[in-house]
Amino acid sequence: MNSIHRATVLIVDDTPDNLMLLSNLLKDKYATKVATNGATALQIVASSKVDLILLDIMMPEMDGIETCRRLKANPAGALIPVLFLTAKSLQEDEALGRSVGAVDFLRKPVNPDLLFARVAAHLK
Structure with a gap:
């Protein structure tokens, strides 16, 4: 991707350390936006261009499943x-996530190489 149009990745996680880690990992290749909850994520999507969303499942108020x-x-x-x-690893969790529209699952703690590969694959 050239610097004129970098894909925008929205990172949604209620843990500030996770937001910072993911933002730092992705910022060289992508424009990043962050949200600490589902409601804010929905507002960002409604008001700006987002190309891909990294979404935590376990969050207070509105979890990732409902947000998706x-x-x-x-x-x-x-x-x-x-x-x-997600830190969740059960098949049922993955099945539920796919049933609401998720295209992929990454386990926490995130493997940076896997993160880059999956993000790039889903942005194509």
Whole structure:
């Protein structure tokens, strides 16, 4: 990608350390935006261009599953690939995430190489 149009990745996580880590990992290749909860993520998607969303599942108030469900129900967010970031490792969690529209799952702690590969693959 050239510097004129860098894809924008929205990182949604309620843990500031995770937001900082992911932003720092991605900032050289992508424009990043961050949200600490689902409601803020929905506002960002409604008001600006987002190319991909990294979404934590376990968050207070509105969890990642509900956030994804609402994103996919909205024309502004319906086509944005959502990758769940989660410490959860059960097949049921992954099945639930895919049922609400997630395209991929990354386990925490995040492997940077895997993160880059998955983000790049879903932005193509």
